Amino acid sequence: MQIAVLLYDRFTALDAVGPFETLGRLPGAEVVFVAERPGPVRGDSGQLAFVADKGLDEVTRPDIVIVPGGPYPDVEMNNPAVLDWLRTVDATTTWTASVCTGSLLLAAAGLLDGRRATGHWMFLDRLPEFGAEPTGERVVLDGKYVTAAGVSAGIDMGLTLLGRIAGDDAARAVQLMIEYDPQPPYDAGSPAKAPAELVARLRASNPLV
Amino acid sequence: MQIAVLLYDRFTALDAVGPFETLGRLPGAEVVFVAERPGPVRGDSGQLAFVADKGLDEVTRPDIVIVPGGPYPDVEMNNPAVLDWLRTVDATTTWTASVCTGSLLLAAAGLLDGRRATGHWMFLDRLPEFGAEPTGERVVLDGKYVTAAGVSAGIDMGLTLLGRIAGDDAARAVQLMIEYDPQPPYDAGSPAKAPAELVARLRASNPLV
Numbered sequence: 001m002q003i004a005v006l007l008y009d010r011f012t013a014l015d016a017v018g019p020f021e022t023l024g025r026l027p028g029a030e031v032v033f034v035a036e037r038p039g040p041v042r043g044d045s046g047q048l049a050f051v052a053d054k055g056l057d058e059v060t061r062p063d064i065v066i067v068p069g070g071p072y073p074d075v076e077m078n079n080p081a082v083l084d085w086l087r088t089v090d091a092t093t094t095w096t097a098s099v100c101t102g103s104l105l106l107a108a109a110g111l112l113d114g115r116r117a118t119g120h121w122m123f124l125d126r127l128p129e130f131g132a133e134p135t136g137e138r139v140v141l142d143g144k145y146v147t148a149a150g151v152s153a154g155i156d157m158g159l160t161l162l163g164r165i166a167g168d169d170a171a172r173a174v175q176l177m178i179e180y181d182p183q184p185p186y187d188a189g190s191p192a193k194a195p196a197e198l199v200a201r202l203r204a205s206n207p208l209v
Numbered sequence: 210m211q212i213a214v215l216l217y218d219r220f221t222a223l224d225a226v227g228p229f230e231t232l233g234r235l236p237g238a239e240v241v242f243v244a245e246r247p248g249p250v251r252g253d254s255g256q257l258a259f260v261a262d263k264g265l266d267e268v269t270r271p272d273i274v275i276v277p278g279g280p281y282p283d284v285e286m287n288n289p290a291v292l293d294w295l296r297t298v299d300a301t302t303t304w305t306a307s308v309c310t311g312s313l314l315l316a317a318a319g320l321l322d323g324r325r326a327t328g329h330w331m332f333l334d335r336l337p338e339f340g341a342e343p344t345g346e347r348v349v350l351d352g353k354y355v356t357a358a359g360v361s362a363g364i365d366m367g368l369t370l371l372g373r374i375a376g377d378d379a380a381r382a383v384q385l386m387i388e389y390d391p392q393p394p395y396d397a398g399s400p401a402k403a404p405a406e407l408v409a410r411l412r413a414s415n416p417l418v
Contacts (some may be wrong), residue, residue, distance in 0.1 A: 021361075138390065185365060196383045
């Protein structure tokens with residue numbers, strides 16, 4: 001079982017690490033971090049780089065592909081090398097998954113046409129451009145396509161997928177190992193729960209939306 | 210405001226990324242990933258490497274230090290270079306923080322003597338060897354020392370600390386940006402909630418405990 005996690009400039013670290021620390025603990029799984037070119041790939045703030053061990057041409061038949069998001073999805077949504085690779089690997093994956101604005105990359109590759117999907121709340125309204133139907137859910141499964149809401153939702157997505165693949169016991173074991181018993185000190189984690197003024201302020205601060 | 214995140218061989222990725230994606234979004238903060246030697250540092254499964262941009266000798270006065278954990282804490286608990294660095298930077302930090310077994314590194318450096326602390330549930334009973342009093346809490350503040358439970362608890366710790374430093378509004382804004390509205394598909398994230406059989410099985414599977 002090979003799980004490929006796509007990296008690209010200015011990805012969001014937790015988008016990639018959430019599924020890695022959950023689904024990636026699937027017994028016997030090989031996780032490979034892959035990018036257009038192997039080597040360090042720097043995330044959205046410029047302060048953390050992950051190493052891509054493989055280039056896209058070296059990973060052509062993963063069982064699962066995971067696409068993290070980032071605050072500037074348009075760059076990769078217009079990168080033929082990435083979109084072609086997504087279409088190629090999707091032809092043989094058993095699951096094709098995304099976190100956050102990663103769903104916009106899948107959508108731009110034409111893979112979510114006619115499907116229900118989710119993504120970061122601030123970018124949900126762009127999914128219909130590509131024929132996808134956005135939902136307000138945290139994790140959406142439609143056929144083999146699994147999309148998660150923003151950033152931290154990849155943890156819930158990874159556990160969900162792990163349960164589907166390896167069973168509830170395996171998923172519970174991973175949840176316990178990563179001590180995922182969340183106790184957020186605030187309750188502002190979704191636009192429905194956060195103060196309306198805060199939601200409006202964050203929307204206004206994003207130059208891309 | 211400089212936030213230093215320590216990296217070392219076989220660290221757990223989410224331990225470092227949880228605080229990074231929360232506290233690291235503090236307006237104006239500079240986050241620097243630091244290791245004994247600069248360059249790629251590979252995590253616990255060997256499948257993901259982060260880049261340490263600085264060596265220990267290049268980061269001597271961070272305002273905040275964050276120590277992630279990993280499944281093999283004894284290696285760094287017996288590494289004088291790391292322990293000396295922790296003691297040196299702690300002399301001038303405003304906050305000294307850890308996630309998971311990172312508290313054992315702080316403890317081994319002598320920094321938690323007489324303090325309440327937490328860490329990964331499987332390693333809590335080792336804290337008293339170093340004079341620390343383990344609690345079952347997810348995030349523990351004792352003076353300027355902040356410790357978090359296993360792996361995913363670093364997200365809650367980062368938001369807690371962010372609220373203390375920058376105020377509740379700033380913390381809520383980050384929670385909303387990373388859409389931290391957790392919806393775990395299972396309820397097995399702590400030894401108190403998971404099936405007793407599973408807790409026992411995981412304890413037995415760890416050769417180090």
